[in-house]
Amino acid sequence: MLATLLSTLLHFQSVSTSLPDSSYVIVQEIKFTGNRRTKEFIIRRELDFREGDTLATATLMDRLERNRRKVFNTNLFVTAETKVNVLQSPDSTTLAQIEFDLREQWYILGFPVFQLADRNFNEWWTERNRDLSRTIYGVNLRHYNVRGRAEQLKINLEFGFAQYYDLSYYIPYIDKKQKIGVTLGVSYNTTKNLPYRTNHDKLVYLRSDELLRDRFYTNIIFRRRNHYYDFQTLELRYASNVVADTIAALNPNYFLESRTRQKYFLASYGYTYDFRDKAQYPLRGFVFGALLNRYGLLPGDDINLTDLTVGFARYKPLGGKWYYGAVAEGKTSYPQLQPYLQTRGLGYLSDLVRGYELFTIDGQHYFYLKNTFRYQLLDKKIFLKPLRKIRQFNTIPLEIYPNAFIDAGQSWNQYRGYYNSVLRINFFWVMA
CATH class of the missing domain: 2.40.160.50 (membrane protein fhac: a member of the omp85/tpsb transporter family)
Structure with a gap:
């Protein structure tokens, strides 16, 4: 499927300013861009830090990398990039502004279904006299982000020689x-x-x-x-x-x-x-x-x-x-x-x-x-x-x-x- 293919091919990048000499930074702001449909709380659920948290400078980039991977593994985004901007406050406190730049998947997908019930085309053409009643047709529908809450709706409808009906709804x-x-x-x-x-x-x-x-x-x-x-x-x-x-x-x-x-x-x-x-x-x-x-x-x-x-x-x-x-x-x-x-x-x-x-x-x-x-x-x-x-x-x-x-x-x-x-x-x- 296109959504799965794009997720599979994802490649991460991170951008950072030079880290300060201080041993820690305080998270001043966490910003998300590109999540036009996805609710922010769905993304924040993946993060192990919040505004106001103190993060060690020595492990800051590794920690951002781990969090970026978790955001990607929601399968809601095609690409995910992280940027961090470090600055000094008037009282000399080292602050970090962290941004997640996201590109959302195309969440609604539909796939037509048409296949022969017989073992192969030659068998259907020669031995089954090209009988169209021995075909299977239908549609597979997927919505991977209903209401922007990572809820998934899956519908399979197949008719003809064999029938298959499947409906599922996932609420994370x-x-x-x-x-x-x-x-x-x-x-x-x-x-x-x-x-x-x-x-x-x-x-x-x-x-x-x-x-x-x-x-x-x-x-x-x-x-x-x-x-x-x-x-x-x-x-x-x-x-x-x-x-x-x-x-x-x-x-x-x-x-x-x-x-x-x-x-x-x-x-x-x-x-x-x-x-x-x-x-x-x-x-x-x-x-x-x-x-x-x-x-x-x-x-x-x-x-x-x-x-x-x-x-x-x-x-x-x-x-x-x-x-x-x-x-x-x-x-x-x-x-x-x-x-x-x-x-x-x-x-x-x-x-x-x-x-x-x-x-x-x-x-x-x-x-x-x-x-x-x-x-x-x-x-x-x-x-x-x-x-x-x-x-x-x-x-x-x-x-x-x-x-x-x-x-x-x-x-x-x-x-x-x-x-x-x-x-x-x-x-x-x-x-x-």
């Missing part, structure tokens, strides 16, 4: 202390193209003119931010999944015991400590996260499953234009016998060993380690003169980082034989 702060936020969501989707099992570590799909699965869930997520870098989340969700009889016959373990329906309540707790310079493409810092899920809260729920995922990532410069990043993550879940739908090992989303993207190695437990070496090939800003009056688009910060990686991982599955799994250990893979 609902209390006066600006620590607790909430997200409300509801989703419904159907599909006629469904992976119903894994064979030799690859998903096996069934395609049909009839609905194979419909899924509904509604949830509420509470998010607590005690300090500047740590986050806690508590999610409560109700989910209902229904599959066709054909799916239950082909894989009786899809929901276990050849069931065609699965309904349950989920409670999830997550903790994250994020001290990275840029969340989208970090080069410095670290992040730690843990997520505990409990599927099945009531006696009548159709699932009884608990899983825990723990991850840690570290990023550091190696000198010159070289950077290194390491990501480690592990998951464990119980009991061993689980519905196929919830048995997720390596190969899903970002939980994979690079080089094995074509495989899904299911398992109740997994661990992987990713090592990445990056080289800064390009770092510049491009100013678009024809768009000079549109601050959201007239500057494109561009950074290019070729990279090489070394990954390893392992998945453990107590029922490997049922799905003819042949991969259990993924060895190192290197790519330049």
Whole structure:
């Protein structure tokens, strides 16, 4: 997405006058420019100093840098620059005037959706007789700063051969202390193209003119931010999944015991400590996260499953234009016998060993380690003169980082034989 792309390419700059010989300065003024829509209190929430605070001169610039990064990581701005002006008051007190010069994102985005339900164009053209009823169309709408309060509204509407409706609204702060936020969501989707099992570590799909699965869930997520870098989340969700009889016959373990329906309540707790310079493409810092899920809260729920995922990532410069990043993550879940739908090992989303993207190695437990070496090939800003009056688009910060990686991982599955799994250990893979 354009907003994500621009955020990912952000490059910071800071401007400062010469610092005085005194050991401290007093913050006289904090000024924000460029936040035409974003409320000032949303930005101030990220700062660890206020007017009247005393700041050590020796660490002033490092502290401003950390605060600038936090402002950027709100994902509300394309660029962020900090300026500090130091002056002497009549009583010889050293004062600092600090300015944050910001360029806001373009917050409202819409994306048309049009795709074929079949595996590829040739199959649709030749074997499906160019049937337009086998197409999926719709729109994805995003507003990333509703009311200027960093509230997010997301709407997905897809129709045709498969249907997908999704609505969520995120409010970052609902209390006066600006620590607790909430997200409300509801989703419904159907599909006629469904992976119903894994064979030799690859998903096996069934395609049909009839609905194979419909899924509904509604949830509420509470998010607590005690300090500047740590986050806690508590999610409560109700989910209902229904599959066709054909799916239950082909894989009786899809929901276990050849069931065609699965309904349950989920409670999830997550903790994250994020001290990275840029969340989208970090080069410095670290992040730690843990997520505990409990599927099945009531006696009548159709699932009884608990899983825990723990991850840690570290990023550091190696000198010159070289950077290194390491990501480690592990998951464990119980009991061993689980519905196929919830048995997720390596190969899903970002939980994979690079080089094995074509495989899904299911398992109740997994661990992987990713090592990445990056080289800064390009770092510049491009100013678009024809768009000079549109601050959201007239500057494109561009950074290019070729990279090489070394990954390893392992998945453990107590029922490997049922799905003819042949991969259990993924060895190192290197790519330049």
